[in-house]
Amino acid sequence: MNRLQRLLNSSVGAKVMVATTGLLLFGFVIVHLLGNLQIYRGQEAMNSYAKMLHDLGPLLWLARLLLLAIFVVHLGLAIRLHRANRQARPEPYYVQHTAHREPFHQRRVKATRMMVITGVVILLFVLFHLMHFTFGWINPQAYGKHDEAGRHDVFGMVISGFQNPAITLTYVVAMLLLGWHLFHGAVSTLQSLGLTHPVWRPVVEKVLWALLIFVVVGNCFIPLSILLGLWPPGG
């Protein structure tokens, strides 16, 4: 217990926890996208995938609780660190200037400054997303329908939702902001977790960049392809 307290109270420990939970959230987003790509296999595949998840019952609830806990730790510690950081520089510089010379680094500095803002927008988006597909408040006329096999028609709900330009726009903007959050976050985790190996570090960095592009492009492509009538064919 003493050690856990020390971990959470120290600067390094809190950073490590933000990085670990951030990485777990990133992992969840990837798996979530892989699941959602079932939509391109048609109504049958999508609805049976959704039913399979629902039939997990208590396991599904366990996963949801775990995810919530991870989210709360990430957010809570990130905000605590942010507060301490602001207190550590009570008087700002008159001239604000980055010491970095290369444009890539300057862009990363901007993304880092935006972490709390992009984070809070992601939180709001997650609530919106739950209201949309889990509670069915955003687009109620498409919610609670059933397909021919008597399963919840998730496919129809998603298609109907993203045919609405305002909803699609919300999703695309949120995903771009998630990409911005991870533009700093993905590589930052390696630093926080202490990966310095000269061979593995660059490899892992490249893998994370690829996953980041996959997440942003994939999550934007689904709503856009539906809005533009590219999917479902003839729909």
Added chain:
Amino acid sequence: MKLTLHIWRQPDRNSPGRLVTYQLDGVSPDMSFLEMLDLLNEQLASSGQDPVAFDHDCREGICGMCSLVINGVPHGPLQGTTTCQLHMRHFRDGDHIYIEPFRAKAFPVIKDLVVDRSAFDRIIEAGGYISTNVGSAPEANTIPVPKEEADTAFDAATCIGCGACVAACPNASAMLFVAAKVAHFAHLPHGQPERRRRVLRMVEEMDRQGFGNCSNYEECEAACPKEISVKFIAEMNREYLRALCSPAADQV
């Protein structure tokens, strides 16, 4: 060269400060930045005004005393140099130059551009040393140190404790400084006995001094006059986690 200087003037720790503008003529491009300030101070003193207080000692880039944030960048625009080694040829005739003190809660201003950096001393006292009996010098090769380890330790050991990393960090974090000290000892045989205790003590003392936390902006590395790499911060994080899992965590 003729310059317009905007310099932070603050009478003492508890009074508010402000930027004061001075015109300075007759600056030679061969002067160092501190010599330029000496010139200004001579003129201020001879006209009965209070000279600008600033820190300096060796004036050859090794002691870490000179500070100054020049146009928003600690130690000024030249990469890998201290303020004392920055020369006026890197500025142009007619330039406006803004000179501010290092700003951090843990580094309170004493007067004008001078800040109190003893928070660093307290971190060093917490663990930035090795405990050994120093007698006569031992035979040079009794403790072999692999070349790569020695090089890494030396890269970290070049830190002069100037505090520019804190000044540059948007969070006023001291992690580059502490990481350099932790890594310096962790890569040498002499640092091994106290390795775990050292990182726990130094990191936790750093936290108590009111520095911010690293967000990996990496501004410190860009501003550091000794170009200490942020890879040492990653290494310190790893060292801290290991120490927290070791028996040393019960002792300190």
